[in-house]
Amino acid sequence: MRARADRHGRPRGREDLHRRFVHGRRAGGRRQAGRHGRGGGLHRALEQAHRAGDRRHRGGGLRQGGRARDRDLVPPVAPHRALRAAGARRDGDRVTAPVRPWDRELVRVGLFGAVFAVGLPTANGLGFVSDYYLNLFGKYLALAILALGMDLIWGYTGILSLGQAIFFGIGAYSIGMHMMLESSGKGVYGEPVPDFMIWNQVYALPLFWKPYTSAVFAIGSSLLLPALLATVIGVLTFRRRLRGTYFAILTQAIAFAVWLMLNRNEMKLGGTNGLTDFKSVLGFSLSSPGTLRALYVVTAAVLVGALLLAQAIVRSKTGLVLEAIRDNERRLEFLGYDTAGFKIFVFAVSAALAGLAGLLYAPQVGIITPSQVGVLPSLEIVIWVAFGGRGTLWGALVGAISVNWLRSVLTGTYPRLWPIILGGLFMAVILLFPAGLIGLAVRAKALVARRGRAVAPAAVAASGVNRHTA
Incomplete structure (x- = not known):
């Protein structure tokens, strides 16, 4: 069976086809809307939900006040507003036990x-x-x-x-x-x-x-x-x-x-x-x-x-x-x-x-x-x-x-x-x-967190550690 070609006439390999139709990405790494949903494929959506659930169990989840480094880590299907108001979390396709927002x-x-x-x-x-x-x-x-x-x-x-x-x-x-x-x-x-x-x-x-x-x-x-x-x-x-x-x-x-x-x-x-x-x-x-x-x-x-x-x-x-x-x-x-x-x-x-x-x-x-x-x-x-x-x-x-x-x-x-x-x-x-003293404190906290996220990759690169293989 002959391999499919791209728009330039170049044949596509199996890895490219897998990335395109399953993960919703082209060979260059750009995301495209595939048949499995807006912004990514089914495997990618499940991976996002799984990784988001892991962060929640570590105490850094979005519902508990944690901050994601990549917005793609947010689960693709957000809980209903009433569930969010009640403090419920969504882990993949199921709603887990509610987080108590009063704590x-x-x-x-x-x-x-x-x-x-x-x-x-x-x-x-x-x-x-x-x-x-x-x-x-x-x-x-x-x-x-x-x-x-x-x-x-x-x-x-x-x-x-x-x-x-x-x-x-x-x-x-x-x-x-x-x-x-x-x-x-x-x-x-x-x-x-x-x-x-x-x-x-x-x-x-x-x-x-x-x-x-x-x-x-x-x-x-x-x-x-x-x-x-x-x-x-x-x-x-x-x-x-x-x-x-x-x-x-x-x-x-x-x-x-x-x-x-x-x-x-x-x-x-x-x-x-x-x-x-x-x-x-x-x-x-x-x-x-x-x-x-x-x-x-x-x-x-x-x-x-x-x-x-x-x-x-x-x-x-x-x-x-x-x-x-x-x-x-x-x-x-x-x-x-x-x-x-x-x-x-x-x-x-x-x-x-x-x-x-x-x-x-x-x-x-x-x-x-x-x-x-x-x-x-x-x-x-x-x-x-x-x-x-x-x-x-x-x-x-x-x-x-x-x-x-x-x-x-x-x-x-x-x-x-x-x-x-x-x-x-x-x-x-x-x-x-205009946001008052509380607003100043929130902005200062966000600025410190942003600088910390910017310094971390530079520190890893300077130490010669490959974060993909560590």
């Missing part, structure tokens, strides 16, 4: 909790960390919960809310009112109402203050009232397809209106001075180092729980829908999804987290004023998330802690320059590293 994240959260919830209080008890710095970090962790909610709504859903400080203020004022009533009769005037009411000639407790004599009601309202208000705002806006810049302007206007209301003495919430002079919380004296240490531990534990809750949301099917809303909401609506319902849900969750942050923040600071509820605090929350890296959750924590630490350091020396420094920091994030 690595749980390790990170565990390390974070060990450092902040266990390590710092232990160091404080041993005298290595002062009570002042422990209390300072307690405030940072409470604000990190606030930033976490902002990252859920802005980083993952693409909704820019400039009124998150409203929900933070509701939580702070709710627990503040309870602490004021708990200290009633212990003030300067010895009356059963807060001292600032005596200054304003109010000698009877207002009706809306009376439920806050209960600690359960105060804590519950710190969570439920922000979520309820966010739900109402969401229904009135998202159901009417209000989005983008218009929603941001609306929330900013609401924040300004709330700030004006809280500054008025007629609201009976302390006016411009706010609520101050907290003496105890839940019966424990706030002047005791043990109480402050307990508040810190509770704040750190709640932050860990909030982080796990946020991770559960973004890793679920709901999280995929939220990211799709951020990327292309109109297309998602065309596919039949109720995007307004998902947006209302995540807005309410972020508001509840903001109220929880205010609940934990007020006892550690000892004061809550309208200046912590207005437009500027809402803008600062956006800067925290942008600086750390939005859409990562960890970036929100890093941004909130680092920016507020800078604020504590710089305001002691340059108090008037802090707004300018904060604005410059935001401009630097937008122009120089």
Whole structure:
């Protein structure tokens, strides 16, 4: 039987024919689309799946975060998106036991909790960390919960809310009112109402203050009232397809209106001075180092729980829908999804987290004023998330802690320059590293890995080792 010839009339050998029709390659090594599938033959596809499976068993698989040196090593048939979301792997033509995507994240959260919830209080008890710095970090962790909610709504859903400080203020004022009533009769005037009411000639407790004599009601309202208000705002806006810049302007206007209301003495919430002079919380004296240490531990534990809750949301099917809303909401609506319902849900969750942050923040600071509820605090929350890296959750924590630490350091020396420094920091994030600190870390890690892969072949060649026969 005569051998087949190529287009130049040269006869083809058996090796060339085997490579062409089985492996999908020509004699020169270039790949061509054969009858066994796009980009290669059946033998090559099985070899790819086998080699990819070997890498997974060695702990360097693509599903476990490993990095392939050749994109051809990716299995030719990728698992369905639902399987990938569940952590399943494909080894050749079968789906193996699912990889638990939570493992690595749980390790990170565990390390974070060990450092902040266990390590710092232990160091404080041993005298290595002062009570002042422990209390300072307690405030940072409470604000990190606030930033976490902002990252859920802005980083993952693409909704820019400039009124998150409203929900933070509701939580702070709710627990503040309870602490004021708990200290009633212990003030300067010895009356059963807060001292600032005596200054304003109010000698009877207002009706809306009376439920806050209960600690359960105060804590519950710190969570439920922000979520309820966010739900109402969401229904009135998202159901009417209000989005983008218009929603941001609306929330900013609401924040300004709330700030004006809280500054008025007629609201009976302390006016411009706010609520101050907290003496105890839940019966424990706030002047005791043990109480402050307990508040810190509770704040750190709640932050860990909030982080796990946020991770559960973004890793679920709901999280995929939220990211799709951020990327292309109109297309998602065309596919039949109720995007307004998902947006209302995540807005309410972020508001509840903001109220929880205010609940934990007020006892550690000892004061809550309208200046912590207005437009500027809402803008600062956006800067925290942008600086750390939005859409990562960890970036929100890093941004909130680092920016507020800078604020504590710089305001002691340059108090008037802090707004300018904060604005410059935001401009630097937008122009120089829009992915934030987390994005910089990821890019640095990728650069180091790329250089390592480039140096390895040169080192092998210099040593005279033939990698094909080794």
